[in-house]
Amino acid sequence: xxxxxxxxxxxxxxxxxxxxxxxxxxxxxxxxxxxxxxxxxxxxxxxxxxxxxxxxxxxxxxxxxxxxxxxxxxxxxxxxxxxxxxxxxxxxxxxxxxxxxxxxxxxxxxxxxxxxxxxxxxxxxxxxxxxxxxxxxxxxxxxxxxxxxxxxxxxxxxxxxxxxxxxxxxxxxxxxxxxxxxxxxxxxxxxxxxxxxxxxxxxxxxxxxxxxxxxxxxxxxxxxxxxxxxxxxxxxxxxxxxxxxxxxxxxxxxxxxxxxx
Numbered sequence: 001x002x003x004x005x006x007x008x009x010x011x012x013x014x015x016x017x018x019x020x021x022x023x024x025x026x027x028x029x030x031x032x033x034x035x036x037x038x039x040x041x042x043x044x045x046x047x048x049x050x051x052x053x054x055x056x057x058x059x060x061x062x063x064x065x066x067x068x069x070x071x072x073x074x075x076x077x078x079x080x081x082x083x084x085x086x087x088x089x090x091x092x093x094x095x096x097x098x099x100x101x102x103x104x105x106x107x108x109x110x111x112x113x114x115x116x117x118x119x120x121x122x123x124x125x126x127x128x129x130x131x132x133x134x135x136x137x138x139x140x141x142x143x144x145x146x147x148x149x150x151x152x153x154x155x156x157x158x159x160x161x162x163x164x165x166x167x168x169x170x171x172x173x174x175x176x177x178x179x180x181x182x183x184x185x186x187x188x189x190x191x192x193x194x195x196x197x198x199x200x201x202x203x204x205x206x207x208x209x210x211x212x213x214x215x216x217x218x219x220x221x222x223x224x225x226x227x228x229x230x231x232x233x234x235x236x237x238x239x240x241x242x243x244x245x246x247x248x249x250x251x252x253x254x255x256x257x258x259x260x261x
Contacts, residue, residue, distance in 0.1 A: 011254045012227075016242055019225045020259050023198035025104035028095050029215045033204025033230060035111045037249045038086040041079075049155030051075060060177050065137065069170050070158035076173040077150050077159050080131045083113040084149040091203065091248035092119035094256050101260065106193035110205060110212050112175045125190050127182050127212050129175040138169030182211065194218040203229045203248050207236070216241075 012020075020026070032042045043056045051059075054075075058064060065072045096119040099105035107116055108125045114132050116124045134143045141164060152159075162171040176182055191214070194200060200219035207213045207228075216226050216237075226241040228234045229248050237243060244251050 011244060011251055011258055012242065016225060016227065017259050020199055020255075023102055025106070025193070025197045026098070026102045027106045027108060027193050027197040027200040027215075027219065027224075028099070028203060029194075029200060029205065029212075030095070030107070030109045030111060030116070030203045031205025032111060034089075034091050034109075034248050035086075035113055035115060036204070037089045037091060037247055038115055040083055040086050040113060040115075049153075050158075051078070051156045057178055060175070061179055062137075062177055063179075065170075065172055065177075068158075069172075070160045073161035073171075073173070074152070074157050074159035076131065076175070078152045078156055081150045081152045083115070083131055086113070086115065088115045088119035089249045091252045092116055094249075094252035095203075096120035098252075098256055104196075106190075106197070108190045108193065108215065110209070125186050125193075127176075127186060127190060129173075129183070131173060131175060133174035134171050135174055136164035136167060136169045137172040139164060139167045141166045142174075143171045187211065190215065191218055194224075195222050197222070197224050199225045199227065201227045201229060202234075203252075205230070207234055 036042055047054065047056065059072050059075050092115050095107060095116065099107065099121055106125065107121055108127060109116060110128050112126065112128055112131045114130065132145065135141060136143065143162060143164065163169070164171060194215045195218050197219055200216055202216050207216065220226055220238065226238070227244065228237055228241060229244045229251055231245065231247060233243060233245060
């Protein structure tokens, strides 16, 4: 179903509204576009200062960390500062509210920030890890940050990473780097949720990064309704998917009102 088939004064049609109302298990699958609406820079955004000398993908590998741990840790501390300075947007809050309306709801994200958690949903499946859960590069034991927001200059700087209390190894960012596998248990939980849901929302993601991009396909094979929300049309979607074009922070609260109020 194309966006053109939906009346201009509504976000969704009655057929989709009914599918959502009667759903027992709903999945929200979110990507970088949701965080971008809170002002968080994405990998595709132009870098400034020290970071302008590097392609972001050059800093997001185990090899880069081993070669220059202070450079990589400094970049991730700058990113973590940007996240902690940002606030959840209306899309995050709408998702948190909507999850309370169903017997089962799963939030799966490709984002490494904590905006879903700060919006009020605590059980998030982070496919690509989290900036807020670093661990030892050597032994893997977790490391806890204090509650203060790091103060990093916008032009960037090198920052020596902390040391592990167990083995004195270097603490690394808790994200999945290029060349690393997604966390197997989290990925399986996400696949299971997609296979068991009645409706899957794919929000702010291009749907081209695998294996995460399998999520809508798995849900579709289970006869779930698939709803894409993105500022631009998503390529390769099926004719019976729903495509809602616009900002998630605008569309999700409107959808919530139309379906439930």
